[in-house]
Amino acid sequence: MPKFLLLFLYLIISLSAISGGNDMVIAVNNSITETRMSRNFARQLFGMKARQWPDGSAIKVFVLPDKAPQHDSFVKEILEIFPYSLRAAWDRQVYSGTGQAPSEASSIEDMKAKLASTSGAIGYLPKEKIDGAKIHMVEVY
Amino acid sequence: MMRLLIAYLGLLFSTICSAPAWALDFNDGAIQIHGFMSQGMVNTSGNNFLGKTNDSISYDFREIAVNASYRALPQLLFAGQVISHTAGESDNGDPNIDYAFMDWTALSGEWGRAGVRLGRLKNAYGLYNSTRDVTFTRPSILLPQSIYFERTRKLSVSSDGINLYADYINDWGTLSAEVALGYPLNDKASDVALLGNNIRGSFEPAFTQLYQVKYESPTGRYVFATTVVNLKEDYKPAADRDLNAGSFYFAPVILSAQYNAENWTLTGEYAFRPSSLKGFGPFLPDTSKDGESYYLQGTYRVLPKLEMLVRYDAEFNDRNDRNGNAYAAAKKGNLNFTQYTKDWTLGLRYDVTPAVMLRAEYHNIEGTAILPTLDNPLGISSYDKNWDMWLLLASYRF
Secondary structure: OHHHHHHHHHHHHHHHHHHHHOOEEEEEEOOOOOOEEOHHHHHHHHOOOOOEOOOOOEOEEEEOOOOOHHHHHHHHHHHOOOHHHHHHHHHHHHHHOOOOOOEEOOOHHHHHHHHHHOOOEEEEEEHHHOOOOOEEEEEEO | OHHHHHHHHHHHHHHHHHOOOOOEEEHHHOEEEEEEEEEEEEEEOOOOOOOOOEOOEEOOEEEEEEEEEEEEEOOEEEEEEEEEEEEOOOEEOOOEEEEEEEEEEEEEEOOEEEEEEEEEEEOOOOOOHHHOOOHHHOOOOOOOOOOOOOOOHHHHHEEEEEEEEEEEEEOOEEEEEEEEEEEEOOOHHHHHHHHOOOOOOEEEEOOEEEEEEEEEOOOOOEEEEEEEEEEEEEEEOOOOOOOOOOEEEEOOEEEEEEEEOOOEEEEEEEEEEEEEEEOOOOOOOOEEEEEEEEEEEEEEEEEOOEEEEEEEEEEEOOOOOOOOHHHHHHOOOOOHHHHEEEEEEEEEEEEEEOOEEEEEEEEEEEEOOOOOHHHOOOOHHHOOOEEEEEEEEEEEEO
16 A cells, blocks of 8 residues: 555656646846736737836747747646637737737747846746746746 | 549648648748638529529638738838638639738837738728638638628728738737728729619719727627728719719728637627718619618537538518618619528538638528629529528638
8 A cells, every 4th residue: 555655646646747847938138137027018028018027128039930839838727828818919910010920939049048148038938947047937916 | 524624633731631731941930921812603493692502502712811920110011911702703814912001010018019900901801801811710701791792892991002910919918909091992893882783883982981989898708899981982984874973981880899718709799880972863763871781690619620600690671661661662672682681500610620621501581681692693593592502612721
């Protein structure tokens, strides 16, 4: 019985470790001072509608490709919208001229490099990839 | 020769499919270039729609466009698109400027934004019109014809003028308002839709206003919109013995609603369309009627790449004479079924890659009110009351 219990505990811990590894959070370049932001403002930012940070500087949005599982979980869990709705909003703006598309990062590592090197940049990363040196996390409320 | 062509097309298609969805970004994404192209095939069991389709296949349904945008400042955007739209006899595909404007977001913040656009602008009526030519943003190969007419497409696409817009964002959602003032574009196909194939002069669009108010719930589940348009066109008679210089008035009100779930979307739109022709002289007495349109549409995403559509779409030229019987009784030769269209549509969308899409669609149609006049030069004596339409379409974007 204790053996089963141990196995069960081990499974739970390893499973939560896996899901913990996929927990995406909003990450910004350190040129931005914000550490908290409303979910509504985050939706505006990633929907490419908000174009300026409160200090007036330009917002640069980075996303992973639509098919990346991390993109899917970020959009559903942090923005709490459907990925297809976000894509539709970008397309409507790009093809009617009323807005632009976000820049695409090819991988998590690429995203990290771009967020670190671009002033005003916002994107998302697994929590443990954020070291605070050039990028910090923004909490959504 | 045929086999070579097929092999070539197959190779081209597989190359496009394997290519990543690329877009051109310069200057850190401040300059972006995007575009799309699509090729359709249309076949009908009666009447012609987008080319010679009656018992034959028309390939004259093509859309090619390239756009560029430049964000000069966070609050200043320049954007333009050139489009070639081929649609049967109505549009020969000559490239033209679809939109070209500057967009100045005068105010912005966490509360939303407000600004002004100046130049040639897309007419944002209903849920789909601002990107009606982009197959990726449409629910189906053909938009519901009761509201997004092909037969008067040019008149509804874009206008030269000014657009004031504001978005207000709150915990309960986003409220957007837009006022567009300007002069719509026009072409022969829209002219003959108003006065028939024997038209001698031409119409010139006058000052037109468009107002839209839109609500979107915070997660985008619910979308509601109301659009009001006030359009006028002035007739320029041909010099010799033509109609008088009358005007065409069109003032539709469009109500739109959409519900978005994870795997399905339900959309409905209703339009009340009063229109009148006035001042054309004794050969064309003043007339006015209230048209009515609506559709209900469901899309279901069976798989992330595969979407099904079912829609019922109805259009009545005169809401007080829905079956057209009074019209038919008024004059010998008038046919009642030319005064309405009822269209059941089934569609399938397959996204091969994010950049490549294939579509198939079937329409079962009663009535001919949506027919493009130029595609059917023999006139109403040649019209079929009941007809089917099959469409296939391949589309690529970047």
